[in-house]
Structure formats: C-alpha cells, structure tokens
Amino acid sequence: MNEIIYPTVNTYLYDLRNSLGESTDDVQQRRQSFFAKIPYKLNGYLYDNEQWEAEYIEILGDQQIIRFGEDRGATYEGFYYPVCLNDSYGLLISCSVNNKTPQPATIVKDLKQEIDRKLSEHKPTLGQTWLIYGELACPGKQNSKQIAISLYQSLFPERNWENDLQGSNDAFESHFFELSFHRLKFNANENISEDFRRCRYSIDEVLENYHVIIILYPHKIVAETIAKLLNFEGMSLFCYRSKILWSYSQSRILQQWLKQDTISIRECLQEIRDSDLSKVDYKQIQKTLNKAKTILPNYAIDLSCLNDQSRTIDINLHDYQLRVRKISEYLKYELCDLKSKSNLTFLSKFAITASQKYLLQIQKDGEYFTSSLETLRDLIDATWAIVEIDRSRRDRNFQNTVAIVGVGLGASSITASLSGQFPISNTNISTKELEQHPIGSLIIEIPNFPKPWLQTAILGFYCLSIAILFAGLTAISLALWNHFRS
Template sequence: MTSTDDLTSSSFEEKPFIYPTLDCLLYDVREILGESEKEKKARRRKFWEKVYQEIEDKQLDTLQQHERDDGANNLLLDKSEKLFGSNSEHDEKLDGFIWPVNLEDIYGLYLGTSGRYLNAASNPPQKNDEPRPLAAINDLKQQILGQLDPKAISLDKRRRERHGSLGETWLIWAKQTDGRLPQDLAQDIYARLLGSVPKDIHHHLTLTGHVKHGDLNARFFEFEATPTFWNVEWHKFLDFYPHVCVLLFPESENLDDIRTWMGKEGCLNFLRWFGFRNKVRWAKWNSRQLKAELKGNYATVKRRYQQVRDRLKSKTVNLAELQKDLSECLSDRAEYAEKLVLLDAQQHAIAINARNYEQRQRRLGLELQRTEHCNWNPDRDIEQIQFDRDNLETGLTLLDHLIRNIEGVIQIEQTRGDRALNQTVGMAGVGLATGAIAVAVATTHPQQPPKPRDIVTAPAFWWSVLVGIGFSVLVAILQAIARRGRG
C-alpha cells in the first residue's frame, strides 16, 4: 500500500475539479424490539453526541419529541439550526451542514462539507467555485473529523461510538474540470480519502454507471475492498473496509443546478438508498459473528455429550451429577436456540433490505453495472446463511438427544430408588404386622393386666419379635427370587 504523499508532485499541482464535497453518511440503530426505555435513551444519546459532542438530559428529551413512529422519514433538526463549524476550535464558518434524520427504525446522520467559503463575510457567503487540487480532499476529511470526533487524529482513529452502529458511507461529489477519464479521477479521489494507494486498488472498484436527474448527468463509481476476514469488531470492520462512492459531473453541467439538486433532494435520496445497503452489510457481518459463536458452542456441546456418555457407561451413576448436567444442557440449549433464531433474523434482514435497495435504485433512475470484483450478492449471502444454519442446527439436535437421555436415566434412577424404599417399607410392615398378630394371640384373654416389666420378660413378647423378624426375612427372600425370575 503506497502513501498518498508518494504521489507525483504534478498530482498536487493539478486542479481536476470544482466544488468538491465530502459527505459522511452514518447510520445508527434507533430501536430494538423488547428493549427498555433506559436502553432506548442510551442509544438515543449516543446518536446525538455525534452532533453535539455532549448533551444534557433535558435537551435529549426535547430532541426525542421530533422523532416520529408513523414510518415517516423526517429531519430531526431544521437545516439552518446545525451548520458546520460550530464545534471547531476557532468556530470557523464552513460551507457545510449536519442533518440528523429519522429513517423509520434507524437514525441517519448526514454530514457534508465543501470546505471554506471564498468570502464568508459576504451576504450570503460566497462559495468557492475555483478549481481545486486533489489535496482538498485531505482538508475536507479533517473538517468532517473535527465535527465527528475532534480528539481523533484520523478517520480510522475515531472512537468506537463515533462510527455508525449500523454502518456508514462516504460520498464525494464534484464537477470535473480536466480531460482525464472520470474513472481515473474517481480512483485518485478514493486513494486520497484512504490516505494511501492500495496495491490492488483496481479490485476495489465494484460499481460503475450513470446518475441522471432531469438534464443533469453524472458518472458514478463505488469502491469497497472485499472483506478477507470478518472476526473483528464492527467499528474496526468499517475502518478496514470503508464504503466509498464518487459522483463526478461533467464540466458542461451548471454548478448551481448541481448544488441545488445535491443540497435538497439528491442527498436525502442517497441517504435512504445507502441506508438499505448498510443494513444488508451489517446483517451479513452479524451472521458471520453468530456463525463463529455457534461453531464454538457446537464444540462445547460435543465435548459435553462425550463426557456425559462416558459417565453413563460407568457402573455407578451419581444422581446429583446427572441433575447438574441436565441443568447445564438446558442452559446451553436455550443459548444455542436463541443464536439460531438471530441467524434466521439476519437472513430475513438481508432479503428485505436488498429488495428495498434495488427498488430505491430504480426509483432514483440509476443505471449501474457491477464489476467482476463486486462482492454485493444478497442471494448468495442468504444461501450461505441457510447452509450454515442447516449444518449448525445439528448441535441443537445433539443437545435435545442428550437432554432426553439424561432425563431418562434420572427417571430410572429415581424410580429404582423409590422401589427400593417401598420394598424396605414393605418388609418392615410385614414384620410389624406379623409381630402384632403374635402378640395378639399370645395375650388373648389375660387373667390380669400385665405390668410393663412383665411384658418385656414375657415369653409371648419375644415370640412375637422372632416371628416378625422371620416373616420379614421370608418376604425379602421371596422378593429377591421374584426379581431374579424377572431378570
């Protein structure tokens, strides 16, 4: 990977575009089914801290009133209320804006900057329509960073909470002034945003085409490196594999018309369109995390299955240990089943949002073609998740089989213990009953009431004891013979 500082000096002197604008589109989860009000408030706070850095509870409650639950997409602040520059060190007024938007079940945050005004003192401030060098991208990055996370020294050094919890997209648009191929300029812009030139940069181009709106016509380029590993935290994944799009308008287009469209209708259309794409990407990442966790759980299940099977093969069975195994297996099953349900949810999320993404693309009139390096394939992702789920579901079957076996052994052991107790009680009962009969016979028609000492020393008492013991032994022998006969 080559640093952008290693580019030829001519690259710095060239002024290939007019009014370059860097837009950062961040997406956050707005609500999750079943979460508490406390969790919703914490999620809301994290979103608004991207706008205000710090926010008090009273202000947070006021902002909540702007949210709508009727499925409508609406701006959560007036466009003029939050302009770029209010959080910068010198409170510099920049040609930019911050738009927090309610997108049904998610938050969208649109940060855009075109740099410094040519004359900020004029009314209205005079925009900079002079041709500008590629180095302008570096300035725009720092302005976005100054708003999003002033303490970070680069985009990939942002704090975890300053990333989009659902995803993010970087959109650069400008009016081209030189005669080079738009794709070559788009590639240079992409490298500038990254801060380096990847060796396989040609493989990062995934989508090309045209964007048409009325008389406006622009070239569109999408860049995204194909992920080679997924087992990283989400914010790191976004830094490793940023989603970047470049929109280049030809020199013949009117700049005011471009600004009017992108400043009103265009930017919000792109915000919604990329929102569906980021939902698909997030669900795919989640499915990979769940798959890795389930594979770990499956290995644990196999080990437990072997341990319990070996224990059951032993001659002695510890009922307390079996009950502990059963409790752990039931807990494992609940966790395993929950993750399988979540894996199903990612599959549905990809299907729904991929369909919405394609519909929104057609509505925008985008004519796009995917390159051979494009990793966007929702149908393949859905098939892969289904394949993984079918394989991993065997772990649930294994747990169910193990639970049934443990329950069966416990029931047998408990039944065996109950039968032994009943037999002991039965033998004692027979002995006691026989002894009582002997006593009753021996003491029939007494001449006078016996004294306690006379009862103990009386031959009848000892005959009753001996008869009771004898009958108890006889019953035990008969039961043993009966069990041997059944065996």
C-alpha cells in the same frame, strides 16, 4: 491533469435509534448520542413524536439543513442534514470548497479532515459511507480513473485501489466508482464476550469497514441533478446498505456464541455417553444434565436473534434494490436528453453479494443450528428419561425392601407377644428339659454359651424364623405382582 471543479465530500452516518427489548433510558441515550454529532442546540427537536415512526422524517422540518458557521475567510462550506429513518438515525455532513475554480484532486483530504474535525470522537453505530464528487475541469481530456484513484488515495492513503474497487460504471455521461472493504475484527476461534453476544457493540468495534463512492461529472447540469438526488435518496440507500452489513456482523458474533454453546452441550452429553449407566453416580449425571439444560435457553435465544438478522437483511436488501431502481428511473427522466448509458449497474453488485453471500450464509447457519438444537434436546430428554426410569426403579426397590422388612418385623413382633403361650416359656421348666429341646440341643453346642440364656435364645429363634418366613412370602408375592403387572 487531476483538477476538478467544486469538489465535495459527503459522509452519511447511521445510528440505531431503537430496537426490541430496549428501555426508555436506552432510547434516550441513543438520541443524545446522535445529536451530539451536531454542534448546535437542537433541544427543540429531541421530543418524541408519533410521526417519527414514519419511514423518512427530516428532523429539522422545513429548515432541512444547518449550514456550517460562516467564519470570515473560511475556505470550506457545508451543512448538516439529520433525518429519522424508521428505527434509525441518519446524518449527512457535506463539505466542499467555497468557490468554483478548478482544484487539485488532493483537496478532498482537507475536506475530509474538516468533517472529521467537526465529528470529533463521535462515531456511527450502524455504518458510514463516503461520497466524493466533482465536475471534470476538462471533460474528454482527463483520465477519469486516474482522478478517481487520486481522490481515493487522498482520502484513505492506507487502502489499495485495486483490492477495494467493487465496480465502475459510465452512465449519464458521468463516471461512477464504488470501493468497499470490510472484515471482522475478532478471530473465528476466540471466545466472544457477553457484550458481543448481546450485540451491544457499535459496528466500528466489530467490523473494519470502508465504503466510498466517487462520481465525476461532465458538466454543471448533470452535477447538480445527481448531487441533489443523492443528498436525499442516498440517505435511504446507504442506510439499507449499512443495516445489511451491521446485521451480517452481528450474525457472525451470534454464530460464534452458538458454536461455543454447542461445544459445551456436546461435552456434557459426551460425559454421559462415556458413563456406565448401571454404575454411574446419578447425582453427577443430573448435575451434568442441569448444566446442559441451563445452556439451552441461551442457545435458543441466540438462534432466534440469528434468524432475526436474516430477516433484517432480507427486508433491507429488498428496499435497497427498490431504491436503486428508483434512483435510476429518476435520473432517466431528469436527464433524458443525454445520449449515454442510463443504468447504475455498479450499485447492483452489493445486492448480489448480500443475497448470495450474507443472506445465504445466515440462512444456512440458522438451519444448521436449528437442527443441532433439536438433536441436543432429544439427546438430553432421552438421557433424562433414563435417569428418571432408573431413579423410579431404585425407589420402587427401596419401597419393596421396606415392605418386606416391615412385614417381617410385624410378624416377629406378633410372635414375640404370643411367646408367653408357648410351653417352652414356662418359668418352671428345667435346664435339662431345655437342653433336650430340638432347638435347644443345637444352641447348647455353641462353645461357652451361657445356659441361663437358653430359654430366651429358643424363643428368639422362633421369632426370627417367623419373621424370615413372612418376609420371604412377602418378597415372593411382590415379585409375582410386578411380573404380572408388567
């Protein structure tokens, strides 16, 4: 017998309100997108308010909720409950049958369809939780687990109960079941687009996610107490959970981008390692280094964002654990007469997973990529220094060459200007005398050398000899200077 009294389906939807670096237009667009989920005119509530920086603000003020339009003969009833949770928006949509007669568990399928119809195509950007609850028609005679299975399969027929069950808990004479499933929608080896890199996608585009809590109550008093509490405390509790999963999904995207950047930078460095620095084209090396140094700033930004996700999870995990304790303490106080277990242990399993898997994984990734960043920077700086040293050496050699050639040319010019004082430059000297000159006698041996050019050739030889002599002395002096200076 799978009948329950007053079956109710709640869905908690969360959207990012603002984040660092966003413009006013971005914030306004997010606000409009959130309020589009509520098919009522709420223009009066769209204006910014300093109080909206508070931890928990009921957007509708004292009105709190907006009930569904009451159509004549309507089978269902429900309400919208929008809130502002610091940097996020939260919306609770509750739908239930409008009578207290026992209903089959499969009725929740119709309730979910009613909620989906009201939401239309509007999806949350941070996350979503489904809460199904109802009062057992015959406490003690019904199999609560079988009813819960029927409720879950009616809501998500494509899911598997055994695989998704995270935990169950009997407390306050009630039966609690938590089911969850999530996986990333992108392959670990595929390239991540720029939009993914900058975390511009909503969670449903990067993460396949289901989170369902089922509560079966023994009687009306417990049902009203727990339901009333979860309508409000659940808004914060499930928001913390959604933020943790959202941050973890973003961290996986950032991890992929950091891996891609690391590969690109290492390829650049490998090109340099494989090169012979004594023969390599330094223009190509500089091009490769510039490419690596262009990637590094994005790498550093992504690493900073990865560390931000770690801090976000840490903060929200702490708040999640505090909220679970607060809910347990409240129920202990309100239902102190019940002689049953009073600990909601099933909610603690997610906190353990978030701490030992999500948070630890991001922290380890952060340490690895931080170490890689420092190594990459050191390698690039060292290679760049080698390039600069070699370029400085080549510049110094060029300057020395210019100095040597300059001194040689200067000495040659001076010699040429004084050549008119040489005896050999006398215009009356005969060709025979020039042929008897030590230098002339060597030059004249050159086949077919024109004798009229003999005097000019002798003078040119003097100039060239002086140029080579002074250039050699200059080269020796510079070599000795560099030797003693080093």
